Amino acid sequence: MNIGELATRSGLSHSRIRFYERVGLLKTVDRQPNGYRSYPPEAVVMLALIATAQQAGFSLDEIRALVPPDLVTWEHDALLESLHGKVKEIEALQARLAQSKAGLVELIKDIETKPDGVDCEDNARRLLSRLPSGELTSATTAAADVKMLGKKRRPARRG
Amino acid sequence: MNIGELATRSGLSHSRIRFYERVGLLKTVDRQPNGYRSYPPEAVVMLALIATAQQAGFSLDEIRALVPPDLVTWEHDALLESLHGKVKEIEALQARLAQSKAGLVELIKDIETKPDGVDCEDNARRLLSRLPSGELTSATTAAADVKMLGKKRRPARRG
DNA sequence: CTTGACCCTAAACTTAACTTAAAGGTTATG
DNA sequence: CATAACCTTTAAGTTAAGTTTAGGGTCAAG
Incomplete structure (x- = not known):
């Protein structure tokens, strides 16, 4: 099939498919006499695999290392391995x-746990200690300065 | 405190902190007579908050819309609503x-319990072709949605 | 034989979120 | 007073994952 049909079937753009070929995610594809790319049916599967892996949070680099270059050589074991990988x-x-x-x-929780009229400084210190970086624990002075954290003001607005 | 100390305490780089100021995530900071930035202690909290939100999948654009420039005037309700939604x-x-x-x-399990008498390659192909349209579609779309977490726009359009 | 849909390549452009570089002022220390 | 360790700015570079553009060929239909 031509690239247009592959694009339609896979849901990926022409440019994206050509891009994948360029960066070596797809092996170099056969050409018709006129120079058009001619894709085998399993190219759809290949693209779906790439897209799936990608969407699962893997970079193209990782996928290149992960996905076998040739689908047809997949056999029982390889398939299972791949599925387990998935x-x-x-x-x-x-x-x-x-x-x-x-x-x-x-x-x-840190934001909500602010009972009205209760020790602001204590609340602020706890909030600080819960935030990610460990160095924050040394920011005890910050705790005092930030004791207004969580204090309610005007009605909410959404942007 | 100077930017160096803030960088150390927050665990972010100098350039990143200045970048955040440049793009409006941090309000313009006070300067010492010599031109050095002088950060209040709560800047550490602010940066921690930004980093946390980012880790949770918020883009800087979203964070900018969500987190007010001044911690003291924090729009408690809107923030909580947004976080709950996420x-x-x-x-x-x-x-x-x-x-x-x-x-x-x-x-x-299906594949594993298949007797090995049958045409392996053919069978593998058939099962594999189930992937894109069948079992994995929800994983695919879910993963796509995960990528969209914190994103308002998709990559490059327009020209 | 022209129109429009389709295909080609190479190269430049896009966005996010930073980083690095270039060129220089300030301050603490030996 | 030198020198290192800070700080400043603006501008350009980086990376990922593509998209867009420019400048063509190819092919089926009318």
């Missing part, structure tokens, strides 16, 4: 999400 | 990912 990818994604979520929840 | 987003993605993973695991 599970690993998903697990990696899950871990990323969990970490993001944990960070957010922690931050929310 | 957590919900992440939870939805986690659910979808879990389902995708379950589907993949099942597919693997």
Whole structure:
């Protein structure tokens, strides 16, 4: 098939497919007599794989190292290995999400845990100690200066 | 404190801190008579907050919209609302990912229990072709959404 | 034989989020 | 007073993952 059809079928742009070939993610493709690229059907699968891995958070460099250059030579074992790899990818994604979520929840908790009229300085110190970098614990003076953190003001506005 | 100390305390580079000021993430900072930037202690908190938000998937654009220039006038409600929304987003993605993973695991089990008498390559192809349109689609879209976390725009358009 | 859809290449451009470089002022220390 | 370790600015460079542009060929239809 021509690149246009492959683009339609895979959902990727022409330029993106050519780009992948250029950077060595796709092996050099056969040409018709007129110079047009002629893709085999499994090119769709290949692109889907690349896109999936990419969307799972892997860079093109990583994918290049990960994905076998030739789909047709895949056999039972290789396929299984690849699928297991895909599970690993998903697990990696899950871990990323969990970490993001944990960070957010922690931050929310720190902001929300501000009872009215209660020791602001103490709250500020706890907030500081929960924020990421460890060096922050030395910022005890900062805690005093930032004791207004979490103090409620005017009604919310969204941008 | 000077920028060097702030860099050390926050764990961010000098250039990064100046960059944040340049792009309006940090309000214009006070200067000493000699022209050096003079940061208040809460600058450490501000930078930690920015870094945390970034790790959670917020773009600098989003952070700029979310975090007010002055910590003291922090729009508590809007921020919390936004953070909660982000957590919900992440939870939805986690659910979808879990389902995708379950589907993949099942597919693997399918293949593993296949008797080895049959045409391996053909079978592998057939199963593989299930990937893009079948079991992995939710993983794919979920992963795509993860990439979109904190992003308002997709890469390069326009000219 | 021209129109329009499709294809080609090479190179420049895009965006985010920084970093590095160039060229120089300031300050603490031996 | 030299020298290193700070600080300043503006401008240009970097990386990833493509997109867009410029300047063509190719092919089916009318």
